[in-house]
Amino acid sequence: MADSRFFSNAGPFSIEQLAEMTGAKATGADVAHRSFLDVCPLDQASATDVSFLDNNKYKSDFLKSAAGLCIVRPEFAATAPDGMALLLTADPYTAYALVASAFYPATYRDAMISPRATIQATAKIGENCSIAPGVHIAAQVVIGDNCVIGANTDISQGCEIGSGAMIGSNVSIQCSRIGRSVIVHPGARIGQDGFGFAPGAQGHRKVPQLGRVLIGNDVEIGANTTIDRGTGPDTRIGDGTKIDNLVQIGHNVEIGQHCFIVAHVGISGSTKIGNFTMIGGQVGIAGHLQIGSGVKIAAQSGLMRDVGDGQTVGGSPAQPMKVWLREIAMVQKMAKKKR
């Protein structure tokens, strides 16, 4: 059971309701008459809980789980423990996401603008916003409806933030236009100067950073992640792209739609990335590269060349995944022999 100090449970739900919201097929003993109070991991669940099996690593937990209802792929139906009802679907994780969101809808704080927020007179704040103490909203900022802004966040002059944004505490936003339904976690830094200097033997001269950060809709930006604004061109993040914590995105980078970018990734200036590309943790990407759509990049890879659509790469310097794995296997085998 989620801790009620932090989360509010909107259950119970009947199997019928759960089947309808997920499009999954209900099956198992006594399906019609049961209802459920909560979601819970397989190994801790009881008869009133809904659980799910997506990653096969947790199959043994499934086989001995006491969960009353489990969301699984159809092939697992035969091995379900006695007394467990099932919701069968090809995509249990998405179905679980829907169910968990039904039990725990995003809690909306009361719309309330703290008298301890500082909002300049020329800023425009939409309807039904919650703005916490210590927030600073500068001149000419425009904030859409139904936004939540956490304590001590700073939004600099002229920024625009679309409706439905959830901005965490202690965030800094400058020179940016941000779309609808964006989530920005605490401590993210958006729109500061890129790292641009004309090097010189007497010292390095700062190059003015005259672009912006343009962020689409439904983007999520992790805690303490940094996104620099462009030098003249803009830095762009496409709709639906999800960025984890502590990621660095350099000036003029363009990232397409629905990408995943895992923690500690660094993307150097002016690199362009397509749609639905997945970048593993701690990957580094050099500047001025073209990375295609549907690319998968293994964790800790280092990219120094362009990568075409649909490729999977790994290693530093990165190579096609098969080539990289073959080289690792070869070196390991040779070292064993020589021993």
Place this chain on the structure above:
Amino acid sequence: MADSRFFSNAGPFSIEQLAEMTGAKATGADVAHRSFLDVCPLDQASATDVSFLDNNKYKSDFLKSAAGLCIVRPEFAATAPDGMALLLTADPYTAYALVASAFYPATYRDAMISPRATIQATAKIGENCSIAPGVHIAAQVVIGDNCVIGANTDISQGCEIGSGAMIGSNVSIQCSRIGRSVIVHPGARIGQDGFGFAPGAQGHRKVPQLGRVLIGNDVEIGANTTIDRGTGPDTRIGDGTKIDNLVQIGHNVEIGQHCFIVAHVGISGSTKIGNFTMIGGQVGIAGHLQIGSGVKIAAQSGLMRDVGDGQTVGGSPAQPMKVWLREIAMVQKMAKKKR
């Protein structure tokens, strides 16, 4: 001499006092009658300073040091410079830590709750706390006695923080229960959403993150480090574990007691780590792994498999340290030959 604008010196101490607090054996000329005003590195110390030698890299500094008293292992006694008194111990670094803590006890700010902190009516604040301007403490938060909370830190609804916490400025804490005597450095982010999405061809669906962060006693968390809350299970950090700056800890990760985790480490979701494990800088650990107790992981390693108790590993992908070093040596040798 530590800069008196930042640190208050509680000296002098006699050798007798220093020997007693460390359990070390005092030796050398005129031991009984000398006292010391400060701690100081070997290469800058004078006759009234206490210094120490722990890392052999600094032995040459020891041989020519003017320190009045030096904490060393017994085997260095014979080579000490003339006129230097000694404190002999098998563990000079711990002895130095005790001595330095005696000269510079943690300065406690006056207990004082700033009128510019915003504390919701249902929050409970312990005795003798210091709460700086701009702090936001939400409803139902419970803070123990003798805590210090730095400027502009945000503590969200329902969090619990044990007694003796030192929380730096600009920290964000959500959905967390934190033990006694914990130190959290500035800009750390604790308890935000983990990076959980059910991927889809039309876009990725956010999975509610319904767990907490549970942190034990005597834990230290570095500046700008991020610790995500669990998805349903909790993220856990055991007693005495020390985490450096800019570390990322994913949802559902469980870390045991007394581990060291150096800067820029990334630990992916649901990985479990034992006790007294040491993780070097910039290490990446994949999700859903079991890493044992007493494990040592070389800097920049990439772990994709479980690691048993007591192993030392290195490389990306990581291997037993000896195997990794042998492979490096082999490749270096072959490349030299071919040249």
Place this chain on the structure above:
Amino acid sequence: MADSRFFSNAGPFSIEQLAEMTGAKATGADVAHRSFLDVCPLDQASATDVSFLDNNKYKSDFLKSAAGLCIVRPEFAATAPDGMALLLTADPYTAYALVASAFYPATYRDAMISPRATIQATAKIGENCSIAPGVHIAAQVVIGDNCVIGANTDISQGCEIGSGAMIGSNVSIQCSRIGRSVIVHPGARIGQDGFGFAPGAQGHRKVPQLGRVLIGNDVEIGANTTIDRGTGPDTRIGDGTKIDNLVQIGHNVEIGQHCFIVAHVGISGSTKIGNFTMIGGQVGIAGHLQIGSGVKIAAQSGLMRDVGDGQTVGGSPAQPMKVWLREIAMVQKMAKKKR
């Protein structure tokens, strides 16, 4: 055209003025009578814009650019599009930096100390400073003239900051002395405890961190970067060094003048680095090393040994660049053969 909500344009400028401020040689049709309204990238520029070509990757943009004026090396003069005037110089990027700074001089906010900043009575604030809401300036802090301090930044007791500093929002500074004309981006953490513990089987003992952070003039420090103070010796950053986002600098590290340190670099305790050294993204440097001046370190390298002046190194563990590249090529070739 830079977005006028964020940037104020001080143009137009005549070619004559631009030639004078850069020392470049003006050439091309109608040079004497043209003037320019803005700077713009080659691929978006029009007849009233100034652009530049520095990185040969963008030569094709140059060949078809509609920019009215382009700053280039003399060897490109012959291939310029018809109607484009030129400013010829050996260093187009520095010349562009000067031109862009003329069009967009650093905007200085009105000198104004917010009544919502908390400034202790014994702090000294210079002339003509701008201090935003939520800033906390502790006792005995000294701030020079013409400084800008962003919202919710915390400056702890006794710190000194030289004139002309631009400090972003949500920054934390402790135990530090900072020179003139320093830029600190949002969320940087300067002067917190280093990661120092005497390890023990019963737990690890915290070692007091009794040093400071000393930062020279004209230093730039990136967003969410962390710089720990020394243990007794100080952590030092020399004049003109530029540090990107999310960098970790450990206690007692000494960095010389005019270095570049790219994002996600981690430098472990007590390492010393010379002048004009360039450190690529995600590099890790072990503790207690000596890295010379004029060293170049490839991205993602791992340094475990000293590096002499002027060397170029790469790989993990790092080697001279040529050796590293030769080893990579050898392994790739062998794996191809074996296949």
